[in-house]
Amino acid sequence: MTKSILDKTTTLNNGVQMPYFGLGVWQTDNRTAQNSVIEAIKNGYYLIDTAKQYGNQAGVAKGIREGLRQTGGNRKDLFITSKVFDGDAGYDSTLHAFYDTLHELQLSYIDLYLIHWPVNERYIDTWHALEKLYKDGLIRAIGISNFDNERLQNLLDHATVTPAVNQMEYNPLNQEKEIHEMAKMTGIQLEAWSPLGGGQALNNPTIKQLAQKYNKTAAQIILRWNYQQDVLTIPKSTHQQRIIENTQITDFELSNEDVQKIHKLDEQKRTLWYDDFYWHNPNDPNNHPESIEVWDDTEEYKN
Template structure:
């Protein structure tokens, strides 16, 4: 019997099992997020990834509730990830924001809580707050997102708990090989956001030649490559058919030669990075929930 990639897990460095494959909801409003999460759960997804910055945690909460209602599933069957908003960086503010997030998601615990971006001067204090919440049993695993090796090493030098995950932009055009290697060396699991690399990667000639060879879609080739690199993957989709197709990557394997072809596509091409964000500076006035773009229509779906 062919394995179902949605049931495949990896064991994090604290012993928690995390699904290899899930649904991301970045740039999705509350209504769309609700429908996407419901549909994902109905079609076997366990891992759902959101963040306060996305402005759709309320919609995700409704999607979780409706998905479990329609499937008869249990909360413990899901793995929910969310993230510390940059404007909430710092020890006390992170603790306060976490309880707001629990309330908005209508959950009693979070499976994985990440520092969304390493706000300079504050991410160490933010991490210590995550350590407290973890030790209090409110989070099953804690980690980081968008940490380069310099910032990750600085965090490790001050941490009492090693991050379980580093979630990075990762796709054939941006493979973050040095960050991936450090993750391996430190026992930190790499997770990919933007795993399909947008239209450029999906339209790449190499990817489409492999899609023809394996009788798969371009997206399936990329997602299978991610899996074979031991990278957790959370492609965004708002369409049921694409959700299902994305997850159908367990019935084939890329040869070593074909993996190498994709490895050679790396252009170190980031879609976004530190220097483009004013709130990378913790003293910048843009570092507040009111001024950072969150694609929000929360009020309409709050109830």
């Protein structure tokens, strides 16, 4: 019997086992996030990825509780990721933000906690806060997100703990080959956000041809390619059928020739990068780090 992708794990550089595949909840409101998490847990998902910036941690918390109730599962079987919000960057503010996240998620520890974006002049202090929380046993693994190689090297020069994960936008149209290579060299696991690359990647003619060849969906082709590149993936889905369908990628393997076809699709086309954010320069008078994504309905949802 073919082992499900949901049962496959990788060993992080600190020895922690992390699932290869999970659910992302970016751009979903609380109620949608709750329902997605419930369906994911009911269908065997262990890895759930959220962040304060998404404004849906309250919904994720309810989804975790209800999903475990319906399945009879245990918290220790799940792998929960959250991230330091950009506006909380800094040592003391990160410590306070972490405890707020624990409270909102209704958890006693986080499996993986990431710096969401490397806010200039603050991400070193933010990392030192994560190191303290990690050494205090409140986080099983710490990592980064959206760090280019220059910022990663700067972090490594000041760190006492090497990041376990770098979560990047990674898909056929944006393959981040240099960042992936440095991650391998430094023992950091690459994880993909937006692993399906949205409509452009899913509708790419090469991907569609491969889907027809392997009798799979375009999403399954991309997710299988991610897996064969040793990249962890957290595709977002709010539909039960796709939550299940996305995991069905271990009963086939892309040939080397077809992998190379996908490699050639790289356009180095990021949808978000540093210049898209005011907080890139914390000293900019127009800096608005307190903003959270527009789908934040936390207060309404709690009421």
